[in-house]
Amino acid sequence: MTTMTMAKALNVGLRRAMESDSRVLLFGEDIGRLGGVFRITDGLQKDFGEHRVMDAPLAESGIVGTAVGLAMRGYRPVVEIQFDGFVYPAFDQIVSQVAKLHRRSEGMLAMPIVIRIPFGGGIGAVEHHSESPEAYFAHTAGLRVLSPSDPQAAYLTIQQAIACQDPVVYFEPKRRYWDKGDVDEAVDALDPSQAPDPWRARIVRRGSDVTVACYGPMVRTCLEAATASADASIEVVDLQSLSPLDIDTLAESVERTGRLVVVHEAAGSLGLGAEVAARITERCFFALEAPVLRVTGYDVPYPPSRVEEHFLPGLDRVLDAVDRAMEY
Amino acid sequence: MAAVSPDGLRYPPAVQLLTPEGERVSHPDYSIDLSETDLRGLYRDMVLVRRIDAEATALQRQGELGLWASCLGQEAAQVGSGRALRADDYAFPTYRDHGVTWSRGISPLEMLAMYRGVTNGGWNPTEKRCALATIVIGNQALHAVGYAMGVQLDGADVATIAYFGDGATAEGDVNEAFVFAAVYNAPVVFFCQNNQWAISQPRDRQSRVPIYERAAGFGFPGVQVDGNDIVAVMAVTRAALDRARNGDGPTLIEAFTYRMSAHTTSDDPTRYRHADELEVWRLRDPIERLKVHLARQGMADRNFFDQVDREAEDLAVHVREGARAMPEPAGETMFDNVYAEPHALLDQQRAALVEFEASFADEVHT
Numbered sequence: 001m002t003t004m005t006m007a008k009a010l011n012v013g014l015r016r017a018m019e020s021d022s023r024v025l026l027f028g029e030d031i032g033r034l035g036g037v038f039r040i041t042d043g044l045q046k047d048f049g050e051h052r053v054m055d056a057p058l059a060e061s062g063i064v065g066t067a068v069g070l071a072m073r074g075y076r077p078v079v080e081i082q083f084d085g086f087v088y089p090a091f092d093q094i095v096s097q098v099a100k101l102h103r104r105s106e107g108m109l110a111m112p113i114v115i116r117i118p119f120g121g122g123i124g125a126v127e128h129h130s131e132s133p134e135a136y137f138a139h140t141a142g143l144r145v146l147s148p149s150d151p152q153a154a155y156l157t158i159q160q161a162i163a164c165q166d167p168v169v170y171f172e173p174k175r176r177y178w179d180k181g182d183v184d185e186a187v188d189a190l191d192p193s194q195a196p197d198p199w200r201a202r203i204v205r206r207g208s209d210v211t212v213a214c215y216g217p218m219v220r221t222c223l224e225a226a227t228a229s230a231d232a233s234i235e236v237v238d239l240q241s242l243s244p245l246d247i248d249t250l251a252e253s254v255e256r257t258g259r260l261v262v263v264h265e266a267a268g269s270l271g272l273g274a275e276v277a278a279r280i281t282e283r284c285f286f287a288l289e290a291p292v293l294r295v296t297g298y299d300v301p302y303p304p305s306r307v308e309e310h311f312l313p314g315l316d317r318v319l320d321a322v323d324r325a326m327e328y
Numbered sequence: 329m330a331a332v333s334p335d336g337l338r339y340p341p342a343v344q345l346l347t348p349e350g351e352r353v354s355h356p357d358y359s360i361d362l363s364e365t366d367l368r369g370l371y372r373d374m375v376l377v378r379r380i381d382a383e384a385t386a387l388q389r390q391g392e393l394g395l396w397a398s399c400l401g402q403e404a405a406q407v408g409s410g411r412a413l414r415a416d417d418y419a420f421p422t423y424r425d426h427g428v429t430w431s432r433g434i435s436p437l438e439m440l441a442m443y444r445g446v447t448n449g450g451w452n453p454t455e456k457r458c459a460l461a462t463i464v465i466g467n468q469a470l471h472a473v474g475y476a477m478g479v480q481l482d483g484a485d486v487a488t489i490a491y492f493g494d495g496a497t498a499e500g501d502v503n504e505a506f507v508f509a510a511v512y513n514a515p516v517v518f519f520c521q522n523n524q525w526a527i528s529q530p531r532d533r534q535s536r537v538p539i540y541e542r543a544a545g546f547g548f549p550g551v552q553v554d555g556n557d558i559v560a561v562m563a564v565t566r567a568a569l570d571r572a573r574n575g576d577g578p579t580l581i582e583a584f585t586y587r588m589s590a591h592t593t594s595d596d597p598t599r600y601r602h603a604d605e606l607e608v609w610r611l612r613d614p615i616e617r618l619k620v621h622l623a624r625q626g627m628a629d630r631n632f633f634d635q636v637d638r639e640a641e642d643l644a645v646h647v648r649e650g651a652r653a654m655p656e657p658a659g660e661t662m663f664d665n666v667y668a669e670p671h672a673l674l675d676q677q678r679a680a681l682v683e684f685e686a687s688f689a690d691e692v693h694t
Contacts, residue, residue: 062504069474096464104448107665165668244673
């Protein structure tokens, strides 16, 4: 076990992936000499060379579009979008090409591309640097969407995403980059007997009264809420895979607790929480003691940073929802 | 002597090696040795492609295809550049580039399958060294550059060619493709068929300068070629492909041509362009000029032309019968290959669809 930040765990995970497969390429803005604006790729260009860690021109569609061509040539591009709010120029290439080429080619062209996106708020940033656009991608057939919540999960899932034959949009909770945790580097991420299935939700805290489902940056918030809760015993489920959603694990938990609160930073309307609520209602209708409740960002553009603490779900809002679920 | 046509554009463009009257002319920078066999082969290619195109248009009118995008008038640009490729080069065509796909060994029925609605693809891109037809305007220019970057990383002796039209030159992706190709010195050829019309919008709605001149701003050469002159197209494309393979980077080719038909079978060009423009371009027909050249030079006789025409008619029958005989895909095939790896949700949805549709199987229809 080594204690390290999530940023370092991603860095080590990327290094492992590059060591184990010479077709893995990193591609993005400022990822080489600078090591990325969050230093996730720090030192990798020095060790693997400019041909495997390529600094790209400042053009997101260009980065993803050329990654498609690199994948057609047999490479496994891992591209970095510098911030959540800058992925939109690449949206066309992601949904029209990356997501559809395997289907369009009747399985003859794989698109093993990973699109890494630091996402979410809470860092006091200017506009376009704090968004949570995961629902757009989770809504798109042909893509898989992952979001790790701690260093160990980051270390494993980044390698598993890179090894996946499908395209993966990989949302990194940027305000948790500097949180530390234990990472077992001895675990072989690609050996299913050693590493957990990345597409399964994880029960990260056991409880008996309410299930709180969350992912990415909200997992720590929900764990803190569970610790702080005096009245209710809270079970915390880290969804981790936003597409496909692991409803089985969540349903098993809700069957036991009878209550579900879904938490995410993204706006509530038509967000992941809405899908989770619908599916759990279909599956667990007779087990539910209360309607599925959501704690989410409001349906507004991400607010200026001095307002963001009012926008972001925090411990109190999670506990308020838990109380409301308990009162039904 | 260049003349200004009714559309205000100068003709002929910078590079021409075969005039509309079928005369070979020389150019200081471009030449090509083509044997009688080569020229007869190119003529045959263009006639067959035009016949496939006419048959597909007819099949759409009969309701056998959902849509067709005609390449009428652009056969020289497409076949000339397509035949300039080596077997291991890689092409990235649009939905109109039937002459390109023909040149890559893709069968007419493979071309038609997407328009028939039985697939969104049609052929094996890896085997044919030809990407699937891209419908979103300009997306494929970036794919071609990425592929070329991969070729460069491999140290391989392969060129890629990206096809797009005058309309696509306004798209961000095409301009980003120019930037990426330039800064990585990628072995790619940008082949723009300027057919003068982006549906209803004339070329001057896309660019204030001649399209080939834009290349200079990105830092690589651009050349304008008579897109209805298959000899010149082949010479210019071959030179650009060689440049790419030699590590000298990208080239933009503007093939100056004309879309003789509608944008697609859903379009009505009489609403936005004059018939006299069509008449001017009819005199510049790519097939006719090669035919005249072959006949005048004694490289082909009536027997040859008749034989090609008969082959074209046979091919049309094959296309017609083959299109109608394409098997209808089962509904559940929509779930095939959405993902490369197992996906429980889609497995459930597929099973539910099959079960639901099977529940009607016992119903008696009277």
